[in-house]
Amino acid sequence: MAKRDYYEVLGVNKSASADQIKSAYRKLAVKHHPDKNKGDKAAEEKFKEASEAYHVLSNSERKQNYDNFGHAAFENGGGGRGGFGNFDFSNHFSDIFEDFFGEGFGGGRRSRKSNKRGSDLRYDLSISLEEAFSGKKQDIKFSTSEKCDTCSGSGSKPGHQAGACSMCGGHGQVRSSQGFFTVQQTCPQCAGAGEEITHPCSSCNGQGKKQASKRLSVTIPKGVDDGTRIRLSGKGEAGSRGGSSGDLYLFINVHSHDLFKRSDENLFFECPVSIADAALGTSIEIPTIDGGKAKIKIPAGTQSGKQFRLRGKGMPYMRGNDFGDLYVQVNTEVPISLNKEQKELLEKFREIENEKSNPSIKKFFQKAKSFWKN
Numbered sequence: 001m002a003k004r005d006y007y008e009v010l011g012v013n014k015s016a017s018a019d020q021i022k023s024a025y026r027k028l029a030v031k032h033h034p035d036k037n038k039g040d041k042a043a044e045e046k047f048k049e050a051s052e053a054y055h056v057l058s059n060s061e062r063k064q065n066y067d068n069f070g071h072a073a074f075e076n077g078g079g080g081r082g083g084f085g086n087f088d089f090s091n092h093f094s095d096i097f098e099d100f101f102g103e104g105f106g107g108g109r110r111s112r113k114s115n116k117r118g119s120d121l122r123y124d125l126s127i128s129l130e131e132a133f134s135g136k137k138q139d140i141k142f143s144t145s146e147k148c149d150t151c152s153g154s155g156s157k158p159g160h161q162a163g164a165c166s167m168c169g170g171h172g173q174v175r176s177s178q179g180f181f182t183v184q185q186t187c188p189q190c191a192g193a194g195e196e197i198t199h200p201c202s203s204c205n206g207q208g209k210k211q212a213s214k215r216l217s218v219t220i221p222k223g224v225d226d227g228t229r230i231r232l233s234g235k236g237e238a239g240s241r242g243g244s245s246g247d248l249y250l251f252i253n254v255h256s257h258d259l260f261k262r263s264d265e266n267l268f269f270e271c272p273v274s275i276a277d278a279a280l281g282t283s284i285e286i287p288t289i290d291g292g293k294a295k296i297k298i299p300a301g302t303q304s305g306k307q308f309r310l311r312g313k314g315m316p317y318m319r320g321n322d323f324g325d326l327y328v329q330v331n332t333e334v335p336i337s338l339n340k341e342q343k344e345l346l347e348k349f350r351e352i353e354n355e356k357s358n359p360s361i362k363k364f365f366q367k368a369k370s371f372w373k374n
Contacts, residue, residue: 003071006053014067018058025054116193118145118209118237118246125250127220129257133289133315135222140250142216145209145237147245151201155208155241160199162241165190193241209238218250223265223318226254260289265324267314272333278302286328288313296328303360304332 007014010024028050030036037043056062056074065073123142147153156162164170168187172194175184186192200206216235224230229249236246260267271286281300285293288310296308307329314324335342 004049006057006066009049009053010057021054021057025050025058029054116191116240116243118239118243120246121236121248123248123250124253125218125220126253126255127224128255129260129262130289130291131220132224132252132254133222135224136220137217138220139215139217142214144212144214146212146214147238147242148201148204148208148210150203151208153208153238153242155197155201155204155206157199157201162195162197165194165196168194170194195241197241208241208243216248220250220252221318223316224252224254225262225264226252228252228318259287262315265315265317265322266327267324268327268329270329270331272331273298273302275332275334278304278330278332288326289315294326298330302330302332304330306330 007016010021010028012020012024016024029047032043032047032050034040034044034047056066062074121142121144123140125138125140127136148155151158154162165172165187167189168174172187172190172192173184174187187194190196197206201208204210216232218230218232220230229251232248232250234245235248238245254262260269262268267289269286271284273282273284277284277298279301281302282298283295284298285295288294294310294313296310307327310326310328312323313326316323338346
């Protein structure tokens with residue numbers, strides 16, 4: 001059966017650009033790919049046909065020969081450098097799919113030797129709110145893997161070197177053919193490293209690292225909050241066979257405080273005052289997070305729930321020299337277990353109370369009466 005016109009196969013015209021030709025082929029290749037149409041011979045033939053057309057039309061010299069001579073340009077090895085000759089479609093498919101989809105789809109041509117990076121580690125560190133305020137230095141101890149001193153992390157016995165992997169020849173990947181299609185996978189013997197330890201180090205069994213207990217002095221910056229994560233680059237596990245070390249992440253847990261509550265850089269606490277102090281006014285000393293004291297004035301007639309703001313008495317910002325604020329909420333405490341004299345005084349006080357002394361009470365009952373009336 002005569003071959004179809006390559007432009008017709010891809011569904012483009014002769015004036016199509018290189019990008020249009022590539023886009024048309026990509027759609028057909030994905031649609032008719034053998035992995036998506038297992039056992040479908042018709043799809044396989046369409047896939048081959050589209051790939052052959054793209055091979056010709058994607059190259060300017062081959063495209064020009066085809067435009068001038070048609071299929072005859074490639075028969076019997078004709079067409080000079082643009083001809084097919086004994087063209088290997090298996091390799092061509094691999095090259096095309098590597099360009100489109102990466103090395104995993106085709107027979108990738110790149111060898112890759114890689115030493116595996118070490119794992120990252122996590123360390124949970126609990127501190128007090130006072131320590132979060134001032135910052136601190138602390139020694140931590142944890143188990144990790146360190147570079148083997150005997151082989152300097154190479155994994156090979158001193159005086160020996162790793163050789164090329166016998167399975168992949170040092171490429172780190174192996175190919176397997178499925179008909180006309182070639183699949184490339186990570187070498188199972190060397191795990192993609194491309195190297196094989198023929199004389200493993202006796203201290204680390206060829207790993208280039210070994211388990212150890214490590215002690216490290218870390219600095220906790222002032223202003224850290226609960227959940228803050230601090231990254232210590234290169235302080236994680238050692239890599240395999242000379243690979244770079246992972247990182248150590250400190251996760252900060254700030255304990256709750258008996259007095260202060262925190263919201264970002266601001267602090268809050270509640271201060272109880274007596275009815276007499278709230279009514280008559282007073283001055284009180286309150287604690288601050290730095291261990292000092294601050295004095296605030298409670299004006300006469302202060303209502304329960306009133307907040308007082310002390311600027312700059314909160315937590316420090318992690319970046320910069322500024323501080324948050326401290327908010328003190330006054331809660332009026334009603335006395336309990338009154339003695340006889342206190343009761344008599346309060347009874348007398350209630351008798352001489354007037355609506356002017358309690359404006360909120362007056363307003364509430366005015367609204368209640370209006371509600372009942374309506």
